Amino acid sequence: MRTDQYTGHDYYNMDDLLTDEHKLVRDSARAWIKKEVSPIIEDAFEKGSFPKHLIPGLGEIGAFGPYIPEQYGGPGLDQISYGLLMQELERCDSGLRSTSSVQSSLVMYPIWKYGNEEQRMKYLPKLATGEFVGCFGLTEPDHGSDPGGMTTNFKDKGDHYLLNGAKMWISNSPFADIAVVWAKNEAGRIHGLIVERGMEGFTTPTTHGKWSLRASDTGELVFDNVKVPKANLLPNKSGLGAPLGCLDSARYGIAWGAIGAALDCYDSALRYSKERIQFGRPIAGFQLQQKKLAEMITEITKAQMLTLRLGQLKNEDKATSGQISMAKRNNVDMAIKIAREARQMHGGMGITNEYPIMRHMMNLESVITYEGTHDIHLLITGLDITGENAFK
Amino acid sequence: MNILVCISKSPDTTSKIAFTDGGTKFDENGVQFIVNPYDEWYALVKALELKEAIGGKVTVISVGDASNDPIIRKSLAVGADEAVRVDAADTDALFVAQQIANYAKEHDYNIILTGKETINYNGGQLGGMIAELVGLPYVAMATKLDLVGDLATIEREIQGGSEVLEINGGFVLSAAKGMAEQRIPNMRGIMAARSKPLNVIPPSGGESHTSVVNYELPPAKAQCKYIDAENAGELIALLHSEAKVI
Ligand SMILES: Cc1cc2nc3c(=O)[nH]c(=O)nc-3n(C[C@H](O)[C@H](O)[C@H](O)COP(=O)(O)OP(=O)(O)OC[C@H]3O[C@@H](n4cnc5c(N)ncnc54)[C@H](O)[C@@H]3O)c2cc1C
Numbered sequence: 001m002r003t004d005q006y007t008g009h010d011y012y013n014m015d016d017l018l019t020d021e022h023k024l025v026r027d028s029a030r031a032w033i034k035k036e037v038s039p040i041i042e043d044a045f046e047k048g049s050f051p052k053h054l055i056p057g058l059g060e061i062g063a064f065g066p067y068i069p070e071q072y073g074g075p076g077l078d079q080i081s082y083g084l085l086m087q088e089l090e091r092c093d094s095g096l097r098s099t100s101s102v103q104s105s106l107v108m109y110p111i112w113k114y115g116n117e118e119q120r121m122k123y124l125p126k127l128a129t130g131e132f133v134g135c136f137g138l139t140e141p142d143h144g145s146d147p148g149g150m151t152t153n154f155k156d157k158g159d160h161y162l163l164n165g166a167k168m169w170i171s172n173s174p175f176a177d178i179a180v181v182w183a184k185n186e187a188g189r190i191h192g193l194i195v196e197r198g199m200e201g202f203t204t205p206t207t208h209g210k211w212s213l214r215a216s217d218t219g220e221l222v223f224d225n226v227k228v229p230k231a232n233l234l235p236n237k238s239g240l241g242a243p244l245g246c247l248d249s250a251r252y253g254i255a256w257g258a259i260g261a262a263l264d265c266y267d268s269a270l271r272y273s274k275e276r277i278q279f280g281r282p283i284a285g286f287q288l289q290q291k292k293l294a295e296m297i298t299e300i301t302k303a304q305m306l307t308l309r310l311g312q313l314k315n316e317d318k319a320t321s322g323q324i325s326m327a328k329r330n331n332v333d334m335a336i337k338i339a340r341e342a343r344q345m346h347g348g349m350g351i352t353n354e355y356p357i358m359r360h361m362m363n364l365e366s367v368i369t370y371e372g373t374h375d376i377h378l379l380i381t382g383l384d385i386t387g388e389n390a391f392k
Numbered sequence: 393m394n395i396l397v398c399i400s401k402s403p404d405t406t407s408k409i410a411f412t413d414g415g416t417k418f419d420e421n422g423v424q425f426i427v428n429p430y431d432e433w434y435a436l437v438k439a440l441e442l443k444e445a446i447g448g449k450v451t452v453i454s455v456g457d458a459s460n461d462p463i464i465r466k467s468l469a470v471g472a473d474e475a476v477r478v479d480a481a482d483t484d485a486l487f488v489a490q491q492i493a494n495y496a497k498e499h500d501y502n503i504i505l506t507g508k509e510t511i512n513y514n515g516g517q518l519g520g521m522i523a524e525l526v527g528l529p530y531v532a533m534a535t536k537l538d539l540v541g542d543l544a545t546i547e548r549e550i551q552g553g554s555e556v557l558e559i560n561g562g563f564v565l566s567a568a569k570g571m572a573e574q575r576i577p578n579m580r581g582i583m584a585a586r587s588k589p590l591n592v593i594p595p596s597g598g599e600s601h602t603s604v605v606n607y608e609l610p611p612a613k614a615q616c617k618y619i620d621a622e623n624a625g626e627l628i629a630l631l632h633s634e635a636k637v638i
Contacts (some may be wrong), residue, residue: 007406013422015424020461020462020465021465021582021586023462024462024465024466024469024577024582024585025579025582028469028576028577028578028582031576032576035576059579060578060579060580061578061579062578062579062582070583075579075582075583076583
C-alpha cells in the first residue's frame, strides 16, 4: 500500500466551530493512525482479522469510551470529541471504528448508564485502557431489525440467573473478555447482563466469509445453561429502550465515522484526478470528473454541518433518536455513494488495494446494515414525522 | 535539571502560501498552524527524554499573541510541565531572543533548546542570539545530546562527517533531525494539559531591528518543452538561442 497522504477537508471552515482540544484530539488520533494503522490495515483486511496489537494504542488515543468520566478511567471528553475520534478511525477503516464504537457505546455506555457503582468500577477502567474488550449481543438469528422479538432468556435460580439462547453478527465476540447481553426474564422483560469469557456454557464461534468489515472480528454468542451471577445484571434500566439507548450513542458515532470514510475516498479521488493524465491533461480538468468531485465535497460538507449540529445537541443532552437516525442514514448513504464514484475515478487502480476505496466501499455495506438498516432508519423518521408506525 | 524549550507556530506543511498588505504579511486566512516541527519533534522531545532520565522540569516558551495558545497546549499535551507565553508579536528574531533571554535569566534556566530553524522563515538565528544574550555557549544544528552530570556531549553533522563537542555547564542548542523521535500526544497527555499552567507575561523591553519590505513567491515553473528524440539539432539550437546556456 502507498503511504497515507490523507489531509482533512473543511470546505466551510467548520474547524472554527471546534475548540482547541477538539482539534488536538482529532489531530493526535490522525497522526497515530497514520503511523500505526495505515501501514498494516490492508493486510489486516486481507487476512480477515482485527489487528489486536492495536488495542492498547486505541486506549491511549482515547478511542475507548471517550465521554466516560475521568472517575471511571475515561478521558471525560465531550460528544464532539467522541465524534471526531470515530471520524478519524473510520477515515482509516470502518472495522477499526466498529471495534471502538462497540467498546464505547455498546459496552461502556450501558455499564456507565445502567450499571451500579460496583459494576462501573469493576469494568470501566479496564475497558478504557483496552485491558478488557467487550461486545454487545442484541441481534439473534431470527431477530435482526425486530430485536424486541428476541428469544434469548434467563431464569432466576435463587443465587444466580440461568441464561440460554444465541446471538449472531456480534462484533468483537471472538476475542471479547465480556459481553453485554440482552435477554428476557421470565416475565418477558428485556434486561442487560454482563457475561464473562470463561463462564461455563458460553462460547463465541467466529463468523467466516465476510466480504465486508474484514478487519473487525464478528462472531456468535452461544449460551447453553450459563450461570450468570446476580451481581452481573445491569440494574438501572430495562425494556427495549435500554439497548436502544446504547444504539443511539453508537449510531451518533457512526454518523461521524461515515464522514471519515467519505473524506478518505474524496481525498484519494481528488489527488488521483490531479495526477492522472489522459488525453494530455489531468483527468481533474474534465467536466465529468469535476462534477463527481464537486458533488462529493458538497455532500460531505452538508453531512459535516448536520453532524456537528447533532453533536452540539448531544452535548446538551437534547438530541432525539429521530435526529440521530436521520444523520446515520444520511451520512452512511452519502459515504457509500462517494465510495462508488471515487472508485470509478481511480479507473483500474481503484480495483486494487493500492488505494483504500474498495475496502471502504465493502465496509460501508455493513455500516449501512448494522445499527439499524438504511430502510429501518427511514421508517424511524417516518414514524417520527407522521406519528404512524409503518414497521408492522 | 530545568530545561527551557522555545516553540513557535508554523503553517501546516500542506498550507497554501499567499501574502497580503502589499506583500508584507503572510496571509493567515484558512491556514492551519502547527508547532514548528524542529521545535516539537527534536527540541521538546529531547528535553522530555532528559527529564525522564534525570528529573527536573521542562518549560516551553513562545512569543506571540493568543493565537499561539493551541500550539502551546499541544506542547503541554506532548509532555512539557508548564508554559510561558510572552504576549507580543514576534516581529523579528532579535526581539524574540531578547524576550526569551530575559525570561531565562530571571528564572535561572541554563539549558535552552530550540529547533534548528522554523519551517516558515528558516532564519535559524534565534539560538545563537539567545546564547549571546544569556552568556552561554551555543551549538547549532545538533543531532545528538548526552548529559552526564554537568557534562554535555553534543554531536553535529558537518560537511563529510560529524563533530563531537563537550560543554561543561549550561548551553543553548538548536536541534536538528536525529536528536529525537516525534511523540504523538496520547489521551493522558491531552487530559493533563488541561490543568498545566500557561503563564502569559508582558514583553520586557527589546526592540526589532529589521522590518519586512516584502515577500515574494518563487516564480512559477516555466512550461516544459518537449523535443523529439530524433531532433538533437533543434535541442542544441534552443539551448543556445532561448535558454542561453551553451
Ligand atoms: C459486520 C456486522 C457486525 C454486526 N455487529 C453487531 C453487534 O455487535 N451486535 C449486534 O447485536 N448486532 C450486530 N450486527 C447485526 C445488525 O445490527 C443486523 O444485521 C441488522 O440489525 C439487520 O438485521 P438482519 O441482518 O437480521 O436483517 P433483517 O432484519 O432480516 O432485514 C432484512 C431486510 O429487510 C428489511 N426490513 C426489515 N424489517 C422491515 C420493515 N419493518 N419494513 C421494511 N423493511 C424491513 C431490512 O431493512 C433489510 O433490508 C452486525 C451486523 C454486521 C453485518
